[in-house]
Amino acid sequence: QSVLTQPPSASGTPGQRVTISCSGSSSNIGSNYVSWYQQLPGTAPKLLIYRNTQRPSGVPDRFSGSKSGTSASLAISGLRSEDEADYYCAAWDDSLSGGVFGGGTKLTVL
Amino acid sequence: EIHLVESGGGLVQPGRSLRLSCAASRFTFDDYAMHWVRQAPGKGLEWVSGISWNSGSIGYADSVKGRFTISRDNAKNFLYLQMNSLRAEDTALYYCAKGSNIRSDSLIDYWGQGTLVTVSS
Secondary structure, three states, X not given: OOOEEOOXXXXXXXXXXXXXXXXXXXXXXXXXXXXXXXXXXXXXXXXXXXXXXXXXXXXXXXXXXEEEOOEEXXXXXXXXXXXXXXXEEEEEEOOOOEEEEEOOEEEEEO | OOEEEEEOOEEEOOOOOEEEEEEEEOOOHHHOOEEEEEEOOOOOEEEEEEEOOOOOOEEEOOOOOOXXXXXXXXXXXXXXXXXXXXXXXXXXXXXXXXXXXXXXXOOEEEEXXXXXXXXXX
């Protein structure tokens, strides 16, 4: 049971916009930054979004992050087949004094 | 490109110990916190432990507290994870990961490729 809650799966067709949610609490998302990671099959995770909304250089602007209260979201617009991957949200948890991840969302491009 | 290379994984019996290492390069190692994150086969990511730039602040997940010890050698650019009293549920791919600043609560911005630890008799 992950501290942060994500839907286990999401899907869309090429060109569509999909959103992945991440729900937490006041001790994690509510009081700390959220990061998002993309894990392509058989590879290590890669940073997609940091500080709730910021994109590292090299990450396409099709990817965007948002946060409101104790929830965060990752939006992917102009969906492409290469976006098919697992996506994880993460935050620091002040009560646990540790990092916490969502359970991951498997994105399928139909 | 930042380089993190883990080593030390393998097959180990329950109750035994293992020490993981992570060689860091192409960035100023002692300017950043470091973390270990694991991923059990077919499962999600689990934060294991984090250490600040100068080892002054260290944290552990409850699942490993008292059994695992994180450490770093800034002179050699190495991160370590000493794992004692290993259990079957510790079986996972262990990732070395770089924090985004000096603090142990910094989020992760780069990951290694991982080293597999299998705990089984």
